[in-house]
Amino acid sequence: MKKITSVLLILILILTLVACAKNDKGQKTDSTPTTDNKTETKKEETPVKEDNSKKEETTAKEETSKNFDIIWVSCSTESEFWQYQEIGMRNAVKDMQEKHGIKINFTTVGPATEAETESYIRAFENAIAAQPSAIISATQVPDSTRSVSKEAMDRGIVVNFTNCGLETLDSNEFSDCYNQFYTTVSADVGDLAGKIMIEKLNEAGIPLEGIIAMEFSNVNPSLQPRMDNFKAYVEANSKIKVLDTLYNNNDLEQAQADIENQIATHGDKLIGIYGANNISGDGIALAVENAGIKDKVITIGVDSDPIEIAALEAGTLDCIIVQDAYGQGYAALENAVLTLIDGKNPEKEQKVVMPPVAVTTENMKEEKYAALLNPKLLEK
Incomplete structure (x- = not known):
């Protein structure tokens, strides 16, 4: 009997030890990271690649x-x-x-x-x-x-x-x-004005001899070639004498008075008048209209305004040299x-x-030239 009891005690002890071993093994398994946890760890450690295109877009948006x-x-x-x-x-x-x-x-x-x-x-x-x-x-x-x-x-x-x-x-x-x-280029303005003056005199059948008057706003070294080149071109291609420039300080009344004095002084010898800006062109147009001599002289202005545009249409100005x-x-x-x-x-x-452009009574109604004469047509 004692022998049987001893055997039973030994069996119970062995079973107890096996159960404890299983529990220890289970606890170790529970503390080991799962596959999902390992994946998350790798994601955290992998460097994130920058999207440079988005960064550039952001910079561009900030700039603009x-x-x-x-x-x-x-x-x-x-x-x-x-x-x-x-x-x-x-x-x-x-x-x-x-x-x-x-x-x-x-x-x-x-x-x-x-x-x-x-x-x-x-x-x-x-x-x-x-x-x-x-x-x-x-x-x-x-x-x-x-x-x-x-x-x-x-x-x-x-x-x-x-x-x-x-x-x-x-x-x-x-x-x-x-x-x-x-x-x-001011020299280009003067050259073109001189060329048109000779052409218009020939078209009108006016002999290339006599006097041409010049009018301008004020002395400006950068704009002086408008006058100098005009005079040089005309005198090189004709027997015409081009008078020294009269300056009006951009005063319309003074410009008109200057031209009226030239008309009175030179009479029939005056065959052309050149004004190198819009105020000078205005003065020429008004003086020629008042004197009633638009068919006896060739008149050229530079740059445009409403007075000049009306004069070009009426024929008291024959041409306007227009800058853009x-x-x-x-x-x-x-x-x-x-x-x-x-x-x-x-x-x-x-x-x-x-470059400058010559707008005449003949072409002023064409869309290209009309917009150069009056940019208000382009206003948005």
Whole structure:
């Protein structure tokens, strides 16, 4: 009996030990990470690859969401020519906002007339003080404008000039004073005006001998070739004497009085009159109309305004040499915005030339020439 009891006790002890071993094994299994946990650990340790394309898109969106303040410092807010430039700029503002998803705050400052040069410089200085993104301007006094323009550029303001800039096309002395310049070559204006004068005299059957008078606003070295080249072309291709230029300081009454005096002084010997800007052209048209001599003289103006356009249609002006005022203004604004967006000037050349065009009584109604004469037709 004792033997049986001993055997039973030994069996119970063995079973107990086996059960404990199983429990220990089970506990170890429970503490081991599952396959899912291992996968999660690997995901956390693997570096995340950056999506550079999305990053670039974000940067581009941030760049093009900027607001830009651009000031047009006009040398004459009353002049139609500079108003035509502004139409080009305002159209460019609308186009650039739509194309690039930006906001442009565009304002205009400047004196009423070109003769108010001190007021122009003050307006430029005040524009700099406002710290805009860009300034667009045209100057009748480049010597006085260079220093203020350089100051603006040094402050990080993009400065573009249109039509009348800081230096002649063959100079790079002041290239650090501005970003970009769009213009028409003054010599080309003079050459074209001289060519048209000879052609029109021949068409009218007027002998190429006699006197031609010249009228302009004021002395401006960068614009002087309008007069010099006209005179040189006419005198080289005829026996005509071209008189020295009379200056009206952009005063219409003075311009008209000058031409009326020339008509009275030279009588039938006066066969042609050339005015190298729109105010001079206005004075010519009014004086010729009052004198009733439109069939006896060939008359040419430069740049257009409502008085000149009406005179061209009536025949008191035979031709207007037109610069692309709208195109120059548009390009100056567009370039300023692209320079701001890209951080550099997109033009290959710092000076870009736009050629003049001769608009006559015969072609003025054609769409191309009508828009050059009156850019208000293009206003958006």
